[in-house]
Amino acid sequence: MRVRPKLMALSSGLVALSLGLAACGGGGDDGDGGDGAGYNAAIENIVNPSDKKGGTLRMAISSDIDSTDPGNMYYAWSTNFVRLYSRMLLTYPAKPGDEGRKPAPDLAEDLGTPSDDYKTWTYKLKRGQKYEDGTEIKAADIKYAVARTFDRSVLRSGPSYFADMLDAGDYEGPYKDKNLDNFKGVTTPDDYTVVFHLKRPFPEFNELVNFSGQTAPVPQDKDKGERYGLHPVSSGPYKWEGDYTPGKGGTLVPNDQWDPSDPHRKQLPAKIEMIAGLNAEELDNQLLKGDIHVDLAGSGVQDNARKTILTDDKLKEQADNPVGGFHWYLPINSEVVPNVECRKAMIWAADRDAIWRAYGGDVGGDLATSIMPPDVDGREKGTDYYTKAEKGYKGDVNKAKEALQACGKPEGFEVTMLYRSDRPKEQAVAVALQQSMGRVGIKLNLKGYPANTYVTDQFGSPEFNKKNNVAIGTFGWLSDWPTGYGYLWALTSSDAILPAGNINISMMKDKQIDDWWDQAYETEDPAERAKLYNQIDDRFRSEAYVLPGVYAKSLMFRPDSLKNVFFHKAFGMYNYSTLGVE
């Protein structure tokens, strides 16, 4: 998944100057209580464990949530946050380490049971679960929640897996057809059984159900369509006090109808304040002082705070630098560079060391081999093709020239490279590539575009790329769920190509890869599937469709007053459902 860009970083140069002065002027720590648990302590362990109730937890983000409606959100931090006021059929366990990555039952008694052909999945609902107003949650509510995701004109921001995969004919959603019985994609034989009917077999259906909030129950009579997100009805430990105000935030208060036997959540703070649209640098300042407890975006602090933390021992003990599941890589457009040898030349010429430094060096991430990052289930490191994931590796000019000869362009060629203009790191990467490829005569014309249109209008638009001769560009991806399917499908399947917002930027229509995808649908055994995914990853690289980059690490900060903090491997950030505050 992509993390929302920080939109508010205006004039970062001057900001860097003025705040750099402040940073030089003397650290930030005001000696609040004991030392932090230690640098990177929260990656494998729960830091500051506590069951004490009370306090106000303050969570902030510099942009805004895509939606507070559990059926209409997509970003990882949103699905992490939604657990505070929503329970789903399945959810991730609130545990550090690998235990947190596997789907676990939430409202359902157990994981879904597939039919033999993996086209039907049955879930049994726990009894006595209630909404914030005391009404019991029934199977029809889950069915309704799934049904409403079918109307893409109303709920536009969420994933469309259900609408794509469920066998529902031409059902257009409950807003156009109020009779829920006409929705055949999900059936409810009784009040506590939910059955999903798929168009084709899909062995990872539990993962799919688990990753989003789209199975959080929605009472049909309380649904407000587009505006439901202003006050979603809670099934979790907290409920909204009043409405959520987009762009500004809202307040959550304890929900006394929540079942405390819920193992994945805690109800510790007396109040939770969610603040949206706080200037990113200001957010960091308040975070470091403990005025704000959580940066909801979960992608780490900005550059200035990073410097401050790394140079101050006391602050460093409250920080973690995990690999977040994100891979910054550079897809190569096979429509613009159809000859595989030319693509190989580009990869050979690339200065991997410079790219790694541009992303921040050691603190920024690790040099990548496979496209799937290490946290994906069953992923193998794989082999380097036409490059080396080694520190100091600056590309191989000779091999690049050989490849150019083989593709019939010994003098090189000229193409365009895109990057996000409001991200200095990406600009640095672009410049580094321009220089390194220029050594062999491959001339890159650099063009920068703002992040908010990059994926819809430019790099993610096949037509734009063709028209502008775009051969390569900076990109990043985080899987919807940590299997190879969740990571690679959108990047490599020919079915995934879209006119706008396209992620298969390499424009791969590789028959072998498509066959392997079809095979994966039919494969029951997760280990077997993982093997297929590794093959797909391998071919992705061996056919030179992509230049691997860096597995991103983010520097995250947890103030001492924050309790039960740990890094959740599936979300790629701290877990939000069990936090307490002093």
Added chain:
Amino acid sequence: MAGATEHTRDGLPEAPAGTDTAGTDTAGAAAGGGQEPPRAFLEVRDLKIHFPTDDGLVKSVDGLSFQLERGSTLGIVGESGSGKSVTSLGILGLYNKRNSRMSGEIWLDGKELVGAPESEVRRLRGRDMAMIFQDPLSAMHPYYTVGAQIIEAYRVHNDVSKKVARKHAIDMLGKVGIPRPEQRVDDYPHQFSGGMRQRAMIAMALSCDPNLLIADEPTTALDVTVQAQILDLIRDLQEEFDSAVIMITHDLGVVAEVADDILVMYAGRAVEQAPVDDAFHRPLHPYTWGLLGSMPRLDRARSERLMPITGTPPSLINVPSGCAFHPRCPYRELNDGKSETERPELVEVEPGHRAACHLPLEKRREIWTDEIRPKL
């Protein structure tokens, strides 16, 4: 108004009672005063007003002496830069001690003004001495009604209610000849015609019955017909209030109309002072002759040329040595160089008639009778 001596104000030395009309006390005035008490209502002794600037010291008024009695009008004439306006502003004490240097003595009704503290002089301004200016449109505040400005002038010196002051303002407007004063009192300056506006300014200046009125080019900005009305008005008011009036102008015609005495200034100095008849019929200074000669007259043949004074007015920073007029004087050769080295003193040549010139008196009379007068 009562006679020259009033009850003591501020405890400053009083003038002795019963002073005569201007001009009789020759010795005292000519000698430049010192601490001798003044005889006239207004007596200026050796007044100097200098302005230090980056380019040098500007000597706008450089040793001026004259006298004036109540009920009498003194016309001060001269070219631009002669120091006439500076003199009047100096009398009113409107120059800032920071950027000007004033020396000499100004006695007003027995009070010396040059050495007096600013607060004292301010109290006299508007009340005992007032000024009317050349352009009444720019000289009145555009945002306040004429009535408000008159009321303000009145109330700063008289502790009365607004109602009483307003009535007084209406009276004054009527007195200066403005029709329907009770309506016009609430009009703004820009709503008056030029002549009416000047009348209003006169009303404002006279609202406190000042004993000394200085009028600086009061008619220059007006039509000729209106001019006559204003001059008449000033004279009528002078008669009514028995005020001393200084009329500053460059227009000899105006002076001939209204003045009792004339003071001719050049380069900050007095060059001739005489009763008006003498000044016109028996002037005894080459500069005065020049002024008369440059005046267009209806009773002269058109074909006759004007006789302008040659040369240009002098710099007030580098005033010519000796007689300030000498570079432009046709007769300087006749003085054996004295004009260049020695500054002529203002001496009495006839009763009430003074001039500052090195040319011997007889010679001057001769030149006037034989050369100048026939040509005029």
Added chain:
Amino acid sequence: MIAFFIRRLVGGVVMLLVISAVTFLIFFGLPRAAGQSTDQLAARFAGKSPTAETITAIKERFGFDDPLAVQYGNFLKSIVAGDTYDTGVEKIDCPAPCLGYSFRTNQSVTEQIVDRFPITLSLVVGAAIIWLLAGVSIGVLSALKRGSLFDRAAMIVALAGVSLPIFFTGLLSLTFVVHAWELLPPVSYHSFMDNPFKWASALILPWVTLAFLYAAMYARLTRAGMLETMGEDYIRTARAKGLPERTVITRHALRASLTPVLTIFGLDVGLLFGGAILTEQTFSLKGLGNLALEGVIGSDLPVVLGTVVTLSLAVIVMNLVVDVMYGILDPRVRLS
């Protein structure tokens, strides 16, 4: 007077129409002229990886494929006659003048504007009072003490104030005053109704930062105006009347020199309602300027149109107020 008002009113309405049309063209016409397809535009509101069905559904929902004239016509119609808004479940009435609903957040634009208005109002009013008092008094003192050390120092500081960008002074002051020295609480908006003291102490930093910029301009302006006025003839007359110097300065000189300052003040305040974007960004204040910016960044046309129209209205109204004010202050300008 009435005719004057009516003329200006009509002019104002025409101006608003033109502004809204131009804004509409810029945001909807220009990208199309540059080659953006409606698919791409729809994809912006679709979260990540939208399917083709999603894109089609969005285009239909918002009418992106309608001709521009039709879309603009709908906008005008909703302002005049109101509109109904379909949330999928219910139809909400949007009474005239209806400024539309945000593509992104589904909130009524009018609601958002009304919600954010007090914040911008607080920011602007607070800063305006400070800068007017500070700027004018410093300007007057400088003029009266022209050439003195005070004057020179004040004008140099004023030059700095005018030249330094607001995000620089703002961020610096935030870093030191709030974070390093902890003299003030973090900048945020508290309602005046709840707690006036909290309201003021949390906003004082943006007030001062914004005021610094304007006070500098006003000090220079007032100084120049005072110097010019002090040389006028009527000042000499006032002194000649025997008025005390204090009265001359306040009732005569200041009164006249303040007129242009006050009229500029009216215009500045009007513009600031939508123009305080940098200040709002620097201090994370969710005001109208911030709303406009979010609308632009998010291609959220209803929000952009709504804020632009509202803010233009503010400027037009302030222009009218200023004209009337001038007429009141300066009798020579009064139209009869």
